[in-house]
Amino acid sequence: MAARPKITVVGAGNVGASVAQYAVEKELGDVVLVDVVEGVPQGKALDLAQAGPIHRYDAALVGSNGYDETGDSDVVVITAGLARKPGMTRDDLLFKNAEIVGSVVEQIVARSKNAILVLVTNPLDAMVQLAWKKSGFQTARVVGMAGVLDSARFRTFIAQELQVSVENVTAFVLGGHGDTMVPLPRYSTVAGIPITELLPKEKIDALVQRTANGGAEIVGLLKTGSAYYAPSASVVAMVNAIANDTREILPVCAWTTGQYGVSDVYLGVPARLGRAGVDEVVELDLNEDELARLREAAEGIRAKCEDLAKL
Ligand SMILES: NC(=O)c1ccc[n+]([C@@H]2O[C@H](COP(=O)([O-])OP(=O)(O)OC[C@H]3O[C@@H](n4cnc5c(N)ncnc54)[C@H](O)[C@@H]3O)[C@@H](O)[C@H]2O)c1
Numbered sequence: 001m002a003a004r005p006k007i008t009v010v011g012a013g014n015v016g017a018s019v020a021q022y023a024v025e026k027e028l029g030d031v032v033l034v035d036v037v038e039g040v041p042q043g044k045a046l047d048l049a050q051a052g053p054i055h056r057y058d059a060a061l062v063g064s065n066g067y068d069e070t071g072d073s074d075v076v077v078i079t080a081g082l083a084r085k086p087g088m089t090r091d092d093l094l095f096k097n098a099e100i101v102g103s104v105v106e107q108i109v110a111r112s113k114n115a116i117l118v119l120v121t122n123p124l125d126a127m128v129q130l131a132w133k134k135s136g137f138q139t140a141r142v143v144g145m146a147g148v149l150d151s152a153r154f155r156t157f158i159a160q161e162l163q164v165s166v167e168n169v170t171a172f173v174l175g176g177h178g179d180t181m182v183p184l185p186r187y188s189t190v191a192g193i194p195i196t197e198l199l200p201k202e203k204i205d206a207l208v209q210r211t212a213n214g215g216a217e218i219v220g221l222l223k224t225g226s227a228y229y230a231p232s233a234s235v236v237a238m239v240n241a242i243a244n245d246t247r248e249i250l251p252v253c254a255w256t257t258g259q260y261g262v263s264d265v266y267l268g269v270p271a272r273l274g275r276a277g278v279d280e281v282v283e284l285d286l287n288e289d290e291l292a293r294l295r296e297a298a299e300g301i302r303a304k305c306e307d308l309a310k311l
Pocket of ligand 1 (some may be wrong): 015104226
């Protein structure tokens with residue numbers, strides 16, 4: 001019998017622990033949780049293992065403060081780092097989290113040469129690029145989670161506005177994870193009907209605005225820490241696509257090679273995700289305004305990565 005996929009989650013905080021929980025509940029594989037805080041990854045792994053008999057999963061769960069247990073992982077999710085507090089932007093986290101993510105990637109790639117890396121730590125787009133550089137991996141094997149979450153937020157607001165099931169709603173939010181996200185109402189549908197045919201422009205603009213502010217709205221409510229249920233569910237959707245080679249088209253932060261007129265930068269784009277990571281960036285037929293905003297997002301990310309390279 002083939003071994004279960006091995007999923008390592010670095011950072012056993014709010015997002016990391018929920019990723020571990022959803023991943024074992026969905027029986028995606030065995031999970032190794034890593035964190036610098038002594039006892040926390042071990043305690044959460046043990047606690048989750050003891051939910052197994054009730055939720056009926058047999059996954060092996062291991063917690064550690066080191067990396068030896070992570071060897072030969074198939075998928076590695078990196079959530080280690082600081083999260084936003086009220087009044088902070090994602091970019092305020094840039095330098096501190098760059099240090100953390102850089103050292104995590106070095107430890108991981110020394111032990112898992114064939115893994116797919118899924119970055120979550122903010123500021124997301126810059127962390128993906130940094131992780132790719134540090135890893136020496138092919139671009140396809142390093143990917144970031146943001147668009148699945150931003151699209152899920154947009155889908156939620158659309159479903160609430162139109163009083164329909166979330167299952168009827170698809171949406172695409174591309175671009176950067178932050179002020180430069182690019183929601184695409186023309187490619188967001190309810191049972192196949194673009195929302196531009198169902199809602200007036202002012203209403204769509206309000207939903208787009210709430211989506212762009214979706215993370216900050218939750219940070220403002222929680223006061224300590226940021227959102228984690230929808231973020232971890234989004235990560236697990238990507239882990240599922242990779243572990244089960246579903247080849248789903250999802251909005252992810254992927255390397256661009258000329259698509260949308262953008263090259264050599266990680267950007268939120270629709271991409272087909274499977275066992276080998278990103279196997280194709282999908283090009284939608286965007287209008288001039290959408291293209292301009294996507295290119296602007298790409299240049300913003302490029303500038304942030306150049307700031308990091310000066311370190
Ligand atoms: N991409 C997205 O859409 C998205 C969504 C939500 C959160 N995030 C980001 O994910 C990150 C984690 O968020 P959270 O809410 O889980 O925060 P958290 O503070 O609850 O957890 C972070 C964990 O990382 C650990 N950590 C710190 N340095 C480490 C290191 N060197 N090695 C291993 N572990 C280390 C901490 O001990 C902590 O347990 C943040 O940067 C947050 O901004 C991104």
